[in-house]
Amino acid sequence: xxxxxxxxxxxxxxxxxxxxxxxxxxxxxxxxxxxxxxxxxxxxxxxxxxxxxxxxxxxxxxxxxxxxxxxxxxxxxxxxxxxxxxxxxxxxxxxxxxxxxxxxxxxxxxxxxxxxxxxxxxxxxxxxxxxxxxxxxxxxxxxxxxxxxxxxxxxxxxxxxxxxxxxxxxxxxxxxxxxxxxxxxxxxxxxxxxxxxxxxxxxxxxxxxxxxxxxxxxxxxxxxxxxxxxxxxxxxxxxxxxxxxxxxxxxxxxxxxxxxxxxxxxxxxxxxxxxxxxxxxxxxxx
Amino acid sequence: xxxxxxxxxxxxxxxxxxxxxxxxxxxxxxxxxxxxxxxxxxxxxxxxxxxxxxxxxxxxxxxxxxxxxxxxxxxxxxxxxxxxxxxxxxxxxxxxxxxxxxxxx
Numbered sequence: 001x002x003x004x005x006x007x008x009x010x011x012x013x014x015x016x017x018x019x020x021x022x023x024x025x026x027x028x029x030x031x032x033x034x035x036x037x038x039x040x041x042x043x044x045x046x047x048x049x050x051x052x053x054x055x056x057x058x059x060x061x062x063x064x065x066x067x068x069x070x071x072x073x074x075x076x077x078x079x080x081x082x083x084x085x086x087x088x089x090x091x092x093x094x095x096x097x098x099x100x101x102x103x104x105x106x107x108x109x110x111x112x113x114x115x116x117x118x119x120x121x122x123x124x125x126x127x128x129x130x131x132x133x134x135x136x137x138x139x140x141x142x143x144x145x146x147x148x149x150x151x152x153x154x155x156x157x158x159x160x161x162x163x164x165x166x167x168x169x170x171x172x173x174x175x176x177x178x179x180x181x182x183x184x185x186x187x188x189x190x191x192x193x194x195x196x197x198x199x200x201x202x203x204x205x206x207x208x209x210x211x212x213x214x215x216x217x218x219x220x221x222x223x224x225x226x227x228x229x230x231x232x233x234x235x236x237x238x239x240x241x242x243x244x245x246x247x248x249x250x251x252x253x254x255x256x257x258x259x260x261x262x263x264x265x266x267x268x269x270x271x272x273x274x275x276x277x278x279x280x281x282x283x284x285x286x
Numbered sequence: 287x288x289x290x291x292x293x294x295x296x297x298x299x300x301x302x303x304x305x306x307x308x309x310x311x312x313x314x315x316x317x318x319x320x321x322x323x324x325x326x327x328x329x330x331x332x333x334x335x336x337x338x339x340x341x342x343x344x345x346x347x348x349x350x351x352x353x354x355x356x357x358x359x360x361x362x363x364x365x366x367x368x369x370x371x372x373x374x375x376x377x378x379x380x381x382x383x384x385x386x387x388x389x390x391x
Contacts, residue, residue: 084318084377086321087379088380089328125358125375126357126358126361126375126376135359136359138313138315139344139356139357199357214357229376
């Protein structure tokens with residue numbers, strides 16, 4: 001864990017994979033985060049006709065070709081979820097719960113699979129809205145808290161917070177059996193808006209309004225701006241120049257997360273440009 | 287290095303200071319706060335003589351934390367002449383923090 005990688009790549013779609021092979025070809029020490037399925041979007045594609053060299057390929061076939069390629073180059077996929085990436089100055093800390101990986105450069109290739117923020121969510125961030133219930137829970141001792149949970153993991157956080165809060169509402173955004181403490185009130189309704197003055201005081205749902213001092217939104221995929229604090233965005237996409245450099249030195253981005261068109265070949269091309277520029281950046285620091 | 291200060295001296299150290307004071311509200315259980323700590327220490331060296339840097343542990347100093355309505359940590363408050371002139375919630379890269387603070391020195 002104390003090893004400092006040359007390039008950390010977050011995402012296993014075409015952008016991330018193309019970045020990984022190019023980093024590896026240049027003899028850099030690369031770590032690739034994502035999942036063995038590579039990309040939901042890719043696997044679901046029935047037919048692809050615009051990937052040069054692969055006429056009439058299915059998403060599944062293209063995925064197999066990608067897997068063979070990275071296996072051939074001995075690139076492993078680390079199946080860990082990166083919660084946050086901190087720019088520390090001359091390196092980056094990539095957080096996985098309590099663990100941290102360190103890298104000299106980072107390439108963000110996370111695609112565009114995050115849900116839109118609720119109305120009022122961004123406005124009240126830090127004034128009652130948060131994305132890490134376990135981090136901020138002690139600030140809500142004896143207060144009313146609402147958790148909007150998008151996955152099973154959110155239930156654990158809800159149980160922890162319920163021990164401190166005077167009241168905890170849990171709004172599940174998924175179907176299933178909820179494993180929650182008895183004092184947690186489950187509200188099966190759709191959240192619409194977070195309301196308040198200088199601080200949050202209500203959350204409006206489709207059927208009801210709840211009085212609440214805090215709202216925690218616990219999602220599967222977070223927007224790049226939350227993933228990398230301080231990253232500059234432009235209409236939901238990461239702002240990059242022709243070299244795929246973001247506003248943070250040493251942090252690059254590639255693929256759908258940088259903007260339209262959302263295409264496989266464009267993503268792979270951007271991943272390549274990002275990797276080569278990450279290599280150049282590392283070499284310039286020697 | 288940013289100094290630790292407590293509720294009882296906050297007024298004298300921060301509000302009555304004739305310098306720009308940056309207050310880092312933190313707690314031991316907060317991951318991003320731990321990441322921010324070395325960045326704050328570096329900035330306190332780089333901005334020596336221009337701005338003072340102090341830390342307030344929200345667990346031990348509820349009075350100050352409530353007074354300034356700290357609802358998410360880390361929160362950095364920049365004080366000038368006893369007033370908050372800048373609020374920075376969450377982790378930020380060093381350069382971004384430096385730019386935000388330098389506006390007030």
